[in-house]
Amino acid sequence: MTHYTLPFSQVRAADLPRVGGKGANLGEMVAAGVAVPDGFCVTTEAFDAFLAASPHAAQLMARVDALEPTDLEGVRELGAQLREQLEATPIPAEVADQIRAAFAQVEGDPPWAVRSSATLEDLAEASFAGQQDTYLNVRGLDRLLDRVRACWASLFTDRAISYRRQHGFGSDIAKLSVVVQRMVQSEISGIMFTADPLSGHRGVASIDASWGLGEALVSGIVEADNYRVDRRSGALLHQRLGAKAIEIVGTSSGTEQRDVAPERRATRALDNSQLGALIELAGRVEDHYGTPQDIEWCFEGGELFLVQTRPITTLFPIPAGGEDQGLHVYVSISHIQVMTDPILPLGIDTITQAFPVGKRKINEPCPLMRRAAGRMYMDVTPAMLRGVTRKLVPNVMTLVESQMAGLLEQIIARKDFAQRDGRPQADLGFFAKDMGFTLGRNLFASLTWRDPAVNRAAVEHLAQTLPDQWARQISSSGDAAQRLQAAREVLWGALRSVMLGAFHVMLTGMISWKLLDKLCGNDPRVAELARGLDGNVTTQMDLELGDLADIVRTHDGLYARLSADITALQRPTEIDALDGAAQLLADWQTFLATYGHRAVGEIDMTKPRWAEDPSSLLHALSGMLRDRSIGGHRAQQRATEQSADQAGQGLIANAKFGRRWLIRRLIPRMRTGLSLREHPKFVFMRGLYLVRGAILQVAEDLVQAQRLAKAEDIWWLNYDDIERAVAGESMHALVESRRLEYRGYAKLRPPRVITSEGEIPRPPRAAALPPGTFAGVSASAGIVEGVARVIMDPTTEVMHAGEILVAPFTDPGWTPLFIHASALVMEVGGLMTHGSVVAREYGIPAVVGLDDATRLITSGQRIRVDGDTGIVTILSSAEPQQT
Known part of the structure; x- marks a missing residue:
């Protein structure tokens, strides 16, 4: 017999395809001993039987799935037809009989909450929350059956259809169960996030609470109290009392909205003991699922009930790793490398294995590198805890990612970081012995006695010889296993060789710039020296x-x-x-x-x-x-x-006699170092290209052996996975699971800095600016007014001469666009990131580190870019664009 209903006591997480996300979670909570109002689920088999009884439902659903996500008129028209069709369809007799039987199992004649529970709802990668309908205080069997049918029809509301279309889900995948639950006549209700949804801190719970039923809060018609509580100590960190002007209460015919008496509005909805009970509930539920939860709760007669829980899908995951229990700080390599989109697994594994700091073996990743949601992070805790490097880390970050430096300074100043227990176990001492001495010796020589021309010749020789050496190393390998090992050996040595041979030259250029700024009193002609660099x-x-x-x-x-x-x-x-x-x-x-x-x-x-x-x-x-x-x-x-050249001559001529000699020596060191800034990455990319070719050859072998479906699937693996595949293991299932894992990553915005507690530090609130005026960081001097061109993908979009390039980030692949740009605005970056360097090379103003620039500015708008102050101003609305 088909089970069209299931009591909560018989439901588990594995039943999600039959009872939807809400029903599965309630069943899990009942099994875990959490207080949940009694009830049952009307299964998706009942929904399928209902759809089969509707004569034109399948045809209308197919037409809905053919709509473009942006076709709102089509969604409205077809959605209305489909709902009308379903609301006129009787519930099949065998389904109605089982609902009657489940109804009869509950003692008395309580009012019911009838709630939709979709199979695409309350998932880890997308919540789909609030897309279907809920009915409260439903009384009587006939009314209950009507509300079950109304829930089924609500799968095809305009908002539900649009949400599914935008997320790429078809109607045939979406199934709907209905949760029928004893109605709790709550005196207080609310929502609790077991992690702070604003800061991301996993040790802070955020609780909203108001009088009456939770529907007022969920629907956004009441200003609730908010409490932020330290989950470890139970301390109330912050409270904000809301107006709580109305409440929704149950009546004999449903629910009604009532005004709250003035004295109750000013009273805390939750006392300390109730807050304690909620924090205890937060711990139990989160421990059960292993992820932060969004919990709907209520108090009735002093008893706390859970009425819904789902994962919080908007939190950025904490980078994996951390050998001790102290606070760790991670910085986004994705921001530093100006690529904030998710990187596929083999791309991440390549960088973590290539980065030489702290590594002793060929096939091991850098112990400081971490990954989260397809992005790369570096644990800078060891450097931030040592006196020598504590201040150096933010100073270096100022050059490569302007906002990151200020966020790190915030953390360094905090007592909980300075007083953390234990020291990270990353082996920086090995790095100092292995590479630090050589880099330091070369840097000293470059800043003092070594001729800059010698540095230039050495770096250019490196650029010619290293790729040839790597190519011979890979081409001499034989079968797939040998090619893979050769590729890993090239990775092991490539970045290390480049850093040892060229990194000190880059640093010489940056340090010379800083010294010249000080010697010349921040004369703007020093910045002119960073332009027109020969040999970049x-x-x-x-x-x-x-x-x-x-x-x-x-x-x-x-x-x-x-x-x-x-x-x-x-x-x-x-x-x-x-x-x-x-x-x-x-x-x-x-x-x-x-x-x-x-x-x-x-x-x-x-x-x-x-x-x-x-x-x-x-x-x-x-x-x-x-x-x-x-x-x-x-x-x-x-x-x-x-x-x-004229700027350099002017600086020397205007310098005091005692400084003239030093300035004359520093100028060629600055210009040589900056002109060779791009060489290390250029050479390393040659090595990466050779490794890519070797990996694709291995992939073709695996396709022939039927262990991969196509060569490009190898990007979903890491190097250890590839070794297993070469040894004979099929990778089909693993590739598909990784695809699914990455599905929601693109929607998450990676933070510049995140701690091991999940906290995302925020920059201090900037001073108020006039409307249409935004502050970033100056990266190249000058002022330009022109038409903005917002570009997200340089492979498909074209710049026109004189336009201002507005981009999320740039790397060398974007450089050809700069030929036409009159100025640059970029969301990420610092003084020495690629876009800033190229902007100075071309003599165009640049403002970087302007968050959300590609959303704040629209192509066709006339804007002013002030590279002297870091200010961008929108001057007029969008003009017609060239194509």
Whole structure:
């Protein structure tokens, strides 16, 4: 016999497909001994039987699933038809009989709460909360049956359909159970988050409470009290008494809204003993599930009841790791590397294995690297607890991610961090012995006696020889197991070799800049020295791309053909007869041979390289061709170099006699160091490209052996998984589970800094600014007014000459867009991040670290970017955009 109803006592988490998220959680809580009002679930089998009895439901559902998520009119029209069809359909007799039998099992004739419980509701990756209907204080069997049918029909309300369409779920996947539960006539009710939903702190509970039934609070019509409680000590950290002007109470015909007497409005809804009971409940429920929970609760006659619990889906997960119980602090490598999107598992594992700090073995990850929601974090606790490096960490962060530095300074100043028990076990001492001495010795030499030309020659030699060495190492390997091991050996040594050979040169440039600022009294001409840098590999790449555009501009036939379809450059036979094509095709191949290992989001090895997919380059080249003038990019570079030379001569001429000699020595050290800033990453990306090729060869072997469905599935594995696959283990199930795990990661915004308690420090509230004015951090001086172009994906979007580039972040894959940009606004970054460096190279103003810039600013708006003060101002509404 099909079970169309199940009592809570027979429901467990595994029954979710039959009773939905709400029902499964209530069954789990009953089994755990938590006080839950008695009741039963009308199962999804009952819902299926009901749909089968409706003559046109299947056809209408198919039409709903064909709608675009943005087609609100279609959602309204088809949703109304489907609900009307369902509300007119009788409940099948066998379903109604079982509901009557379950109804009869409850003593007396209590009022009921009839609540929808969808199978896509209260899930760990998406809550789907509040999408279906709830009915309170339902009395009598006939009324109960009507409300069950109304709940089923509410699966197709406009909001429920739209929510599912936006999250990619079809109607055939969505099933609906109905929870029928004894109605609690609560005197006090509310919602409790077992972790603070604002700060993320896992040790702080946030409790909202008000008088009467919880419906007033859930529906947002009452201003409730809020209590923040330390779950470890039970201490009340903060309370805010709400107005509590109304309450909803049960009546013989349902519920009604009543005004609350003035004296009760000003009274705390919860006393300390009730807060204690709620904190005890929070511990029991969270321990049961192992994740923070969003709990609906109520008090009736002094007894505490749980009426619903679900996971909090908006919290960013705590980075895994931490060997001791003390407070750890993690910084986002994803922000530092200006790539805040989720990185697939092999991409993360590649970086953690390549990063050399604290490592002693080839195939082990860096002990300081952590991962969370597809992002990379680094545990900076060891450095922040040592006197020598405590202040150094925020100072370095100022250069690479402006907001991060202030957040770390907040934590350093806190007593609970300074007085933490024990020290982290990360082996920084080994790093100091292995690499620190060499880096320190070279840095001292570079700042004092070593000629900057020697540093330049050494770094350029490194850039030529290391990739050849890595290529020989990988190409000499044999079968899949040997190729995998060779790739891991290259990873082990690549970043370490680059850091030892070039990192001190970068540091020399940055330190020389700081010293010059002090010696010259923060003269703005010092910043001019960071422009027009000879030998910057990223600038050289842009210049060579501009040279390709000049070849096209010079020849009318090529210009006409490629202006109409730039992708023809990838099909030589279509253009090789045109004048100038031979030179263009040869130079294009040379360009790809030199820079083809780069990509948008290139720190993630799983991203296709330009040599494999040059789409973003072609988009940039297409944008360049909108301007027919020739040689402008080279002229601009020469002008910037001359401006920098004049700035240096002026600083020397204006310096006091005693400082002139030192300034003259520091200027070439600053300019050489900054010009070579991009080389270490450029060289490391060459190594990553070689490793990527080796891994894809291994993937093809695994596809042939039927252990992977397709080669790209290897990105969902880590290196240990690949070793097992090479040894004979199938990876199909693991790949699918990882895909599911990543499903909700893109919706989570990674914090710059997070602690091991889940707390996300917030920057101090900025001084009020006029409407339409936003403050970031100055990264390149100058003031420009122009039309904004918000770009999220440089592989599909085009910049037009003179527009202001507004982006979440940039890396070398974005650089071709800078040729057209008149200014830059970026959500993340600091003085030395890629976008800031390139902006200074091009002599355009830049403001970085402006949170939500891509949401605050719209393409087509006229804005002012003040790179001197870090202020961005919206001047007018959006103008019609070029396409």
